[in-house]
Amino acid sequence: MKRLTYISSFSQPLTADEVAQIGDRSVTNNTRDGLTGVLFCFNNVFYQILEGPEDALNRCYARILKDPRHKDIFCLEVENDIAQREFGDWAMKTVRLDESGDSLIRPIRTMLNSLARTHYVLERYSPHEVLTGLQKGDNPLGWTLKTSEKTILFADLFSSTTFAENLHSAAFERLLSVFYEIANRSVTENGGTISKLTGDGLMAYFKSGDAGNALNAAIEICRRLDDVRKNAKEGDPTALLYAGIGLCSGQVREGNVGSKLKYDYTLLGDSVNSAARLESVTRKVDALVVFDDSLLSRIDTPSALRGLGLYQPKGKSEHLKIYSVNYPYTRRTIDLVELKRRIVALKSERAVA
Numbered sequence: 001m002k003r004l005t006y007i008s009s010f011s012q013p014l015t016a017d018e019v020a021q022i023g024d025r026s027v028t029n030n031t032r033d034g035l036t037g038v039l040f041c042f043n044n045v046f047y048q049i050l051e052g053p054e055d056a057l058n059r060c061y062a063r064i065l066k067d068p069r070h071k072d073i074f075c076l077e078v079e080n081d082i083a084q085r086e087f088g089d090w091a092m093k094t095v096r097l098d099e100s101g102d103s104l105i106r107p108i109r110t111m112l113n114s115l116a117r118t119h120y121v122l123e124r125y126s127p128h129e130v131l132t133g134l135q136k137g138d139n140p141l142g143w144t145l146k147t148s149e150k151t152i153l154f155a156d157l158f159s160s161t162t163f164a165e166n167l168h169s170a171a172f173e174r175l176l177s178v179f180y181e182i183a184n185r186s187v188t189e190n191g192g193t194i195s196k197l198t199g200d201g202l203m204a205y206f207k208s209g210d211a212g213n214a215l216n217a218a219i220e221i222c223r224r225l226d227d228v229r230k231n232a233k234e235g236d237p238t239a240l241l242y243a244g245i246g247l248c249s250g251q252v253r254e255g256n257v258g259s260k261l262k263y264d265y266t267l268l269g270d271s272v273n274s275a276a277r278l279e280s281v282t283r284k285v286d287a288l289v290v291f292d293d294s295l296l297s298r299i300d301t302p303s304a305l306r307g308l309g310l311y312q313p314k315g316k317s318e319h320l321k322i323y324s325v326n327y328p329y330t331r332r333t334i335d336l337v338e339l340k341r342r343i344v345a346l347k348s349e350r351a352v353a
Contacts, residue, residue, distance in 0.1 A: 244282025
């Protein structure tokens with residue numbers, strides 16, 4: 001047998017009658033399938049324990065994952081090969097903690113609130129695949145590296161060190177916040193996954209077949225940064241906010257890397273390294289987006305395609321054809337030396353003021 005414990009939020013507030021209906025339906029279905037357990041409801045949060053035959057439990061949990069009344073589902077624990085039920089006489093007892101005045105219930109309510117807050121935090125700090133695996137009831141610690149095809153996107157701020165040296169910490173933090181809000185939104189809106197934030201940049205990836213979406217995300221980052229620069233007031237550092245973006249498609253090794261002390265879910269391989277090196281090319285050309293044939297071969301040829309010539313990546317013997325897209329906001333219109341000079345000037349202007 002198997003036991004599974006999960007927590008989830010209501011998609012919308014439910015009345016006491018609606019919760020009771022869920023409980024009644026669960027009793028009927030679980031009695032039919034040989035499942036037992038308990039369902040706690042408090043402050044628009046479900047906390048449920050299910051146990052019984054593995055196949056039946058997996059089918060039940062699959063239905064829960066698709067149930068529109070649930071959101072933010074997070075599997076807390078999976079126990080396989082259990083020999084004895086903990087809730088053998090409960091087909092599915094429903095306990096609505098909101099309505100209980102029992103002082104013994106108070107610690108349970110506190111615990112559920114803490115779990116909900118912890119889930120909220122984990123959502124923002126944990127890799128998407130890890131959260132998805134936990135949601136499905138997997139144990140990510142047991143995952144091994146696997147081969148997959150991805151499109152990798154690297155984005156990095158220009159002159160971030162110069163910004164950090166010449167801005168107050170609050171102004172620099174605001175600058176980073178503006179950049180990450182734009183970059184993260186552009187990636188996720190186009191179906192990408194943010195792998196890591198690097199302090200002044202990010203690495204993201206897109207599934208096989210989504211290379212076109214990756215290019216669209218890069219273009220959107222540039223367009224939105226251009227809007228920020230145009231709308232910045234005099235003396236606002238965001239008027240100098242530029243980022244370079246490199247894209248590459250190909251096979252990667254995906255999964256856990258690290259040790260028992262610390263794991264990181266990441267992507268490894270030549271495509272990852274190539275995307276980072278293509279991003280660095282944006283310092284040498286007037287293009288803010290740079291990619292190679294690995295991406296171009298996986299998308300419809302853009303009408304605004306712009307050839308940048310040949311490039312020899314570090315550590316490679318052959319030269320690669322590299323490309324960009326020819327939009328006003330994907331071209332760097334300022335020399336990097338001049339960009340640094342203007343950033344330094346912000347400090348002088350502030351001192352005079």
